[in-house]
Amino acid sequence: KAGVTQTPRYLIKTRGQQVTLSCSPISGHRSVSWYQQTPGQGLQFLFEYFSETQRNKGNFPGRFSGRQFSNSRSEMNVSTLELGDSALYLCASSLRPGQGSYGYTFGSGTRLTVV
Amino acid sequence: AQSVTQPDIHITVSEGASLELRCNYSYGATPYLFWYVQSPGQGLQLLLKYFSGDTLVQGIKGFEAEFKRSQSSFNLRKPSVHWSDAAEYFCAVDGNNDMRFGAGTRLTVKP
Numbered sequence: 001k002a003g004v005t006q007t008p009r010y011l012i013k014t015r016g017q018q019v020t021l022s023c024s025p026i027s028g029h030r031s032v033s034w035y036q037q038t039p040g041q042g043l044q045f046l047f048e049y050f051s052e053t054q055r056n057k058g059n060f061p062g063r064f065s066g067r068q069f070s071n072s073r074s075e076m077n078v079s080t081l082e083l084g085d086s087a088l089y090l091c092a093s094s095l096r097p098g099q100g101s102y103g104y105t106f107g108s109g110t111r112l113t114v115v
Numbered sequence: 116a117q118s119v120t121q122p123d124i125h126i127t128v129s130e131g132a133s134l135e136l137r138c139n140y141s142y143g144a145t146p147y148l149f150w151y152v153q154s155p156g157q158g159l160q161l162l163l164k165y166f167s168g169d170t171l172v173q174g175i176k177g178f179e180a181e182f183k184r185s186q187s188s189f190n191l192r193k194p195s196v197h198w199s200d201a202a203e204y205f206c207a208v209d210g211n212n213d214m215r216f217g218a219g220t221r222l223t224v225k226p
Contacts, residue, residue, distance in 0.1 A: 004158070033214070043205065043216040056213075090158055097212055103149055104214075106158035 002027065004093050004107035012113045018079040021110045025072050025093030031055075032074040033104065034066060037088040046089075049074050050097045081114045088112075117142035117210040121217035128196050129225045136191040136220050138206030146210035148189040150180055153203045153219075162204075165189065176200070198224045 005024040013019050025032050033056075034046040045058035049068035066076040072093075078085055088111050092104035118141045128134050140146065147166045151159040163174025170182040180191045189206060201224045206217040 006158075035216075042218045045214065088156075092159075103161045103164050104159070106151075106160070108156075108158045111156070 004091055004105050006089075006091050006107035006110050008110060009108065010111045010113075012115060013081050015081055015083060015114055017081050018077060019081060019112060020075055020077045021089055021091075021112070023074045023076075023091030023093075023107060025074070025091075026105055029093035029095055029105070030072050031094045031097050032068055032072065033092045033094070034074070034076050035090045035092065036060075037090055037109070038086075043090070046076065048097065055097050078112075083114050086112060086114045116213060117146055117208045117215055119206050119208045119215050119217035121204075121206055121220050123220045124218070125221045125223065127223040127225060130198050131195050134191075134193045134196045134200070134222070136204050136206075136222070138189045138191065138217060140187050140189065140206075140208045142187075142208060142210045144210065145184065146208045148180075148182060149207040149209070150174065150178070150189075150191045151205045151207060151216075152176075153205065155202075159205060162191070196222075196224055198226065200224055 007022045031050045033048040036044045047066050048056040052068045063079045068074045088109045090109045091107045120139045149164045150162040153159045162178050163172050165172045165182045173179050178193050203219045203221045205219045208215050
């Protein structure tokens with residue numbers, strides 16, 4: 001059974017540009033959550049999608065957006081990149097919203113560097 | 116809302132020594148509790164989870180954790196640490212489908 005696939009693994013962008021990251025969850029998992037991980041702030045929740053609907057959103061500016069497709073694949077977009085957006089972006093899939101007793105399965109992440 | 120505290124930012128143990136990583140949570144009821152491990156440049160891997168029943172839970176890689184309601188703690192333990200256990204460990208709490216992670220504890224293993 002394939003794991004959670006995030007693409008690309010590494011990305012370098014310039015300030016002001018926009019970026020799109022992709023996440024394919026485990027087959028059968030319909031919930032996808034996104035986290036930003038930085039040394040200073042740790043793991044911060046961005047948003048969660050279930051059945052193509054944003055179910056929950058963290059405290060991030062509107063430059064951060066996401067969506068989920070009918071096959072449960074998800075994308076997140078960051079517009080007008082800032083240096084502070086440099087981080088490891090992690091995607092996590094689960095069977096249904098939240099984790100309940102299941103726990104997340106994480107992808108390996110996309111390392112975004114903004115220069 | 117619930118919160119998680121991992122009091123130790125960095126711990127160093129010798130290979131073969133025992134390990135205990137601390138985790139305290141704040142939540143009105145008993146939440147779901149998790150420990151994850153992250154190797155450098157990788158995502159997080161679920162080590163173990165607790166949601167009800169026996170308060171001592173066994174996980175992968177020889178780890179175990181004990182839920183203590185009276186202390187609001189969920190400490191992770193391993194009797195004998197291996198060099199490959201060097202990584203960052205995250206405690207997580209899910210209360211009412213709202214997941215929160217601790218700041219993490221970095222484990223260094225000395226030869």
